[in-house]
Amino acid sequence: MAAERKPTFIQSLAAGGLAGTAVDLLFFPIDTVKTRLQSAQGFVKAGGFRGIYKGVGSVVVGSAPGAAAFFSTYEAMKHLIPLHDQLAPVNHMLSASVAEVAACLIRVPTEVIKTRMQTSMYGASTSSFKAATLVLQHDGIRGFYRGFWTTIMREIPFTSLQFPFYEFLKHQLSIYLDRKPLYAHEAAVCGSIAGGTAAALTTPLDVLKTRVMLDLRDPSKQQVPSLPTRFRQIYVQEGAKALFAGIVPRTMWISAGGAVFLGVYEWAVHGFMSA
Numbered sequence: 001m002a003a004e005r006k007p008t009f010i011q012s013l014a015a016g017g018l019a020g021t022a023v024d025l026l027f028f029p030i031d032t033v034k035t036r037l038q039s040a041q042g043f044v045k046a047g048g049f050r051g052i053y054k055g056v057g058s059v060v061v062g063s064a065p066g067a068a069a070f071f072s073t074y075e076a077m078k079h080l081i082p083l084h085d086q087l088a089p090v091n092h093m094l095s096a097s098v099a100e101v102a103a104c105l106i107r108v109p110t111e112v113i114k115t116r117m118q119t120s121m122y123g124a125s126t127s128s129f130k131a132a133t134l135v136l137q138h139d140g141i142r143g144f145y146r147g148f149w150t151t152i153m154r155e156i157p158f159t160s161l162q163f164p165f166y167e168f169l170k171h172q173l174s175i176y177l178d179r180k181p182l183y184a185h186e187a188a189v190c191g192s193i194a195g196g197t198a199a200a201l202t203t204p205l206d207v208l209k210t211r212v213m214l215d216l217r218d219p220s221k222q223q224v225p226s227l228p229t230r231f232r233q234i235y236v237q238e239g240a241k242a243l244f245a246g247i248v249p250r251t252m253w254i255s256a257g258g259a260v261f262l263g264v265y266e267w268a269v270h271g272f273m274s275a
Helices: 009-026 028-038 056-080 085-118 128-139 141-145 148-177 184-201 203-213 227-238 247-274
Strands: none
Touching: 009 028, 009 056, 009 247, 028 085, 028 203, 028 247, 056 085, 056 128, 085 128, 085 141, 085 148, 085 203, 128 141, 148 184, 148 203, 148 227, 148 247, 184 203, 184 247, 203 227, 203 247
């Protein structure tokens, strides 16, 4: 089996930005439906199937930088962490976790604007730019990081499941085909399986993240529930099914999105490497 070349930092950065933009724009309507299903006000009051591209402006701004930060950090950490062979899954878990923290520094502010736009919290005609202005006026810079730690709490388990599984599937398929690297469509299938599995298992954390981001109360002026309390409230007041609200669109979106995201990344990065 031929040895696999490693992408440079710049190649990972560019390929990651391209992959992130492609998947976020393509599957934005499914994400909107998922967010409205998870909102406390309910799917219909949050907008139903109307205006399913509300908030897409914030995604256009944040997708490429967030995904670029993730992949460039992930590839760099895979080479820096001295865990290989049998310990490779641990390497992938740690690398993906560090990469998610880096990506969330960019992604969370755009996620805050996106979720509030998707649920019309600032009115049906408000633009993403106006929503960002309102967040800055009411909460300052920290308002853009509402739900940051909840997002980290969701993303680290998600990537700790997704990327070791993704790398494992790629490795097994490479052995079966006796070929490295895999073609983009083959990596896409591995990404779809890994992403869908991780998405379904981490849905309760995604529900919790959505509720925190949609809470407009000012923590400095009003007491807001802690994450364990909020989690317990959802379970007691709305039942266990509320913790899995949106699991079908989330799993569909990330399964299909994982195929596009990782498939486009592999296609782009190998295209840059062969140029």
